[in-house]
Amino acid sequence: MTTRFAEQFDMFSGEVSREQKVMRSSSRLAKPEQSIITMGEVDMVRQLSQTGRYRILTKLLPRVIAPKPRPEFLLKGIILDTETTGLNARKDEIIEIGVIAFTFDHNGNLGDVTGVYGGLQQPSVSIPSEISKLTGITDAMVLGQSIDMDALQALIGPADLLIAHNAGFDRPFCDAFSNVFFGKAWACSNSEIDWAARGYEGTKLGYLIGQAGFFHDGHRAVDDCFALLEVLIREVDGSGPTAFAELYEASQRSRVRIFAENSPFEMKDHLKARGYRWSDGTDGRPKSWWIEVDEGALDDELGYLRSEIYRYPDADPPIKRLTAFDRFRAWLIS
Secondary structure: OOOHHHHHEHHOOOOOHHHHHHHHHHOOOHHHHHHHHHOOOOHHHHHHHHOOOOOOOEEOOOOOOOOOOOOOOOEEEEEEEEEEEEOOOOEEEEEEEEEEEEEEEEOOOOOEEEEEEEEEEEEOOOHHHHHHHHHHHHHHHOOOOOOOOOHHHHHHHHOEEEEEEEHHHHHHHHHHHOHHOOOOOEEOOOOOOOOHHHHHOOOOOHHHHOOOOOOOOOOOOOHHHHHHHHHHHHHOOOOOOOOHHHHHHHHOEEEEEEEEOOHHHHHHHHHHHHHHHEEOOOOOOOOOOEEEEEEHHHHHHHHHHHHHHOOOOOOOOOOOEEOOOOOOOOOOOO
């Protein structure tokens, strides 16, 4: 069996050196797993990759906290993830929060990891079974547990930017959980990065990690934070700025939310096809179709509404200008 194993690797290795022949001869007296170790992990990865028939994923390991952060990276960032009892921030609760604090500069270059916190919280209701299956968090794990607010404040308080992979989900839960998060700028690594232009086939964290050549233990908050950090700062030869640099630049731009209030009912399919979403008015926004665009696209979008939807040149639909400080909030009042 050991000889056959060595012969299979001959297909990948080309010419057989004298050392390899000696190794093969001695491996007949060794267990198969010992011959694998002798070959060496790096050599095996290289040989398998060179065949073009295998794709090797590397396990993500958490970065260590820098004992003395470099002073040239003046800005402070947070990558944050929550696990919750459900999808509705009005009635569901946080059961776990993970936070990684790091420094960066105005060009979007990463400095150092400066802090990590992960904590569980016992909710007021039993954790639904489907949530336990997804996250691995059970009622027994959270029994008597509470998130350390002092530890959370120490990391969140100084932060210039909070990042979540679905900020539209995480921010409402965080705002409802504690005023620690009030007045903070948020960015969404899902919606504010053009992942398709970077060669990724999807925007879910699992897709991004796998296509970047990594794997990790997913669906626990701190693990997901570390995984997202590595994807954001990954450098690819000739690809330009990192995804994090793109995200930071996007967070500095003003956005405009346009509400196509009182638009004709028969135009709903046109609005939907253009990217408008429906608000039923229960969250404080006008009951209407709406879209969010860059400040520079405002005139073009208003022109579209006036000519194609309202067909009235003086139509003046409500708008709201947004910055990173008020984007992704729940119950946004126009």
